[in-house]
Amino acid sequence: MGEYVVAASMLSTGLNVLSSAETASPSPSVEEAPESPTTSRFSALAADYLSLLLSADRPAAQRLLLAEAEAGTDVRDLYLRVLQPTQREVGNLWHSGTISVAEEHYCTAATAGLMAQAQPYFQGTPRNGRRLLAACVAGDLHTLGLQMVADFLEYEGWEVSYLGASTPWIASRA
Structure with missing residues (x-):
């Protein structure tokens, strides 16, 4: 249990540093790049996936992304551009008290199940x-x-x- 406490403490500290860096205001000289069609597509997929999870429709959420993989979308893109941001948002929703721990666990278990189904890729x-x-x-x-x-x-x-x-x-x- 001691290893877990040390690792959890280090990870928590790292997350706090990253969170404070994310919330810091951007430099005035940095302009936000317009969203590309590919980025928009993955953002929409992530929003749809999250919506399905939060409405407790795991089968539809998994079908949505497996259909993308079958259509030729690189599964690594689905991991990084859909699953990762969705899980980050699920964590944020839980942290803010918007969803319960049970809902967070449901979303996470559904994502783990989807990842298991993606193994052949x-x-x-x-x-x-x-x-x-x-x-x-x-x-x-x-x-x-x-x-x-x-x-x-x-x-x-x-x-x-x-x-x-x-x-x-x-x-x-x-």
Whole structure:
């Protein structure tokens, strides 16, 4: 449990730093670039996906994005431009008290299920000889980010062994 407390504290500090940087006002000399059609498309997909999740329609939410993958959209784009911003917004909604922890868990579980269904899009790349053992520290149940990293590396040819949430430390038996 000690490893989790240390990791959680470090992550919390990092998130606070990032949050304060995001909320800082932009430099007056920096103009916001207009949104591209591709960015608009992914923003709309993310909004639709989130809306379906918040209305508790997991099957429709998953069909929406799987249809995109079937149509040839790079699943990595769906991860980074739809799932990641949606999960960030789900966290913000929970943090602000707009949704309950049960609703947050529902959205997260639906996204995890979708990611499991997307696995075939990450496999099939010739192996490059590199390996990854991916696990969350004991007590950490937040697996989506780790799963995304593992999936991206698998796409790049890594052999991935994904252990998931709350992996206990096991001392060597010499």
